[in-house]
Amino acid sequence: MSETILSIRNISKSFFGVGVLFDVSVDFAQGEVHALVGENGAGKSTLIKIIGGALQQDSGEIILNGNSVVHKTPIDAQRHGISVIHQELTIFPNLSGAENIYLGREPTSLGLISKKQLIAKAAEVIETLKPGLSVNTPVGMLSPAEREIIQIARALSYDAKVIIMDEPTAALSSSEVTNLFNVVRLLRQKHVTVIYITHRLEELAVIADKVTVLKDGRIIGTLQKEELSTSSIVFMMTGKQAHELYYKKTCEIGQEVLRIEHLSKDNSFNDISFSLRGGEILGITGLVGAQKTELVRAIFGLDRFQSGQVYFEGRSISIKRVSQSIGLGMGFVPEERQSQILFLSMTVQENLTLGILKAFSRFGYLLFSIAKKIASQYIAQFNIKPSDPSKRMKTLSGGNQQKVAIARWVPLKPKLLILDEPTRGVDVGARREIYEMISNIAQEGNSIIFVSSDVTEVVNVCDRVLVMSDGKLCASFSTGEFDEKEVMKAISGVNQ
Secondary structure (H helix, E strand, O other): OOOEEEEEEEEEEEEOOEEEEEEEEEEEEOOOEEEEEOOOOOOHHHHHHHHOOOOOOOEEEEEEOOEEEOOOOHHHHHHOOEEEEOOOOOOOOOOEHHHHHOOOOOOEEOOEEOHHHHHHHHHHHHHOOOOOOOOOOEHHHOOHHHHHHHHHHHHHHOOOOEEEEEOOOOOOOHHHHHHHHHHHHHHHHOOOEEEEEOOOHHHHHHHOOEEEEEEOOEEEEEEEHHHOOHHHHHHHHHOOOHHHHOOOOOOOOOOEEEEEEEEEOOOOOOOEEEEEEOOOEEEEEOOOOOOHHHHHHHHHOOOOOOEEEEEEOOEEEOOOOHHHHHHHOEEEEOOOHHHHOOOOOOEHHHHHHHHHHHHHEEOOEEOHHHHHHHHHHHHHHOOOOOOOOOOEHHHOOHHHHHHHHHHOOHHHOOOEEEEEOOOOOOOHHHHHHHHHHHHHHHHOOOEEEEEOOOHHHHHHHOOEEEEEEOOEEEEEEOOOOOOHHHHHHHHHHOOO
16 A cells, blocks of 8 residues: 555635535545546535645644644645646747746756756756657647646646646647556555646546545545446546436427538648537547637538638528528537637626627617626526626536537527537536536527547437547448447547
8 A cells, every 4th residue: 555645634724604515534645646526606616725725724634644733825835845736838939848847946046047947957857757748849849738737847847746637638639648547556656645636537447546526515425446437436526327327309300400511621621511400419539639629610601711612591591691691590518618709707607698788788789788688598407606696607517518619609699509518627517517408508509610639428418429530531420320339449440
């Protein structure tokens, strides 16, 4: 058994009298990958902020190497050998890898920063993680996985003994995930403890030595590696079996709504053709980098394509502005919801009603009492929490933010709704509610394009599935003709 390096003992935390963590205790062993999982609101973020010094607990203690420690700031935690790598990368894209790694701690000579020493020190750290990765390159020019490695190198430069990784694979392709896992295994060999937070439960059996489940601010239990299975983790998190997490109604399929013929865009996708009917949910899947997002952005009019034709309700259309797409009856929820469709500093009510200002304007004035009534209707319909329409969007969990992103299109009654990775960063409980929203929208006779790299959800939610690779359509499955194994075979077959 590895020696315990970090112990959390009876940690509790409340905000404004509302409990978030209740008497949480958990041990982390030296050199293990210990995952923390739970639905949004389970308390994971609060716990890692306390460990990392961004928050202080109301009661309980942190024991590091047998000694009780107090972290009043993240700097305190770093001095004790604990570093946090946040989901939103805290790097400066215009600076080099070396400058990011030693920012604020640059080696000096005669009172000036020594570029030579800086590069040498950074290269020494990087060499242990990914030999050959340039520390001179601006970080903004690196891949997402390489930027993650720069952050890990920065943590190691503080002589970190515990590294907390918050959703490290959220923006990575499958090959990049594999490379990152190799780096995590290197950390394990260096006897560094990794606390690993993820919504991708399928990763846990591959990389985790232990999994601790939180629910409603309490520890439900810890599973050892030999006990790990997605079904057991899901049950501990939600009290439901894995198959209960999906939702799909049988919808009546109507007339053709969308037809794509030989659509191509230079250096992106090539010769894509398919059709979509009313009430149908069409899944588009494939590995990250398959150009799925680029295709649906072109269909909606966000990007231009070079050749091919789009037909909507039987008419050939040429979209030059997004307002044309919306006017025709299209809606689009992008993958990057926080930066591309939601206004985080505004309220839930404002986000839900921005597209329908005419519905509550009278003689040039906005009647906010009507806006509140409309917003409250959609909050109740889609179980958006908290239910207060005056709450700021940034205070909502990822799952509830996504519900708002989808719900804001409903009053516009789109005949076609395009959803790009609609459950990315969403916990398993909120996912089912999003699947139910999507199915209910389709049942009204509307068409859905459901883009996802998660094959399991595509198979369980969609009527038909298209598989893309390197910008090409490589497989198509009709209703009743596919299961997860068949779709996975199509994806892996193009990469052999």
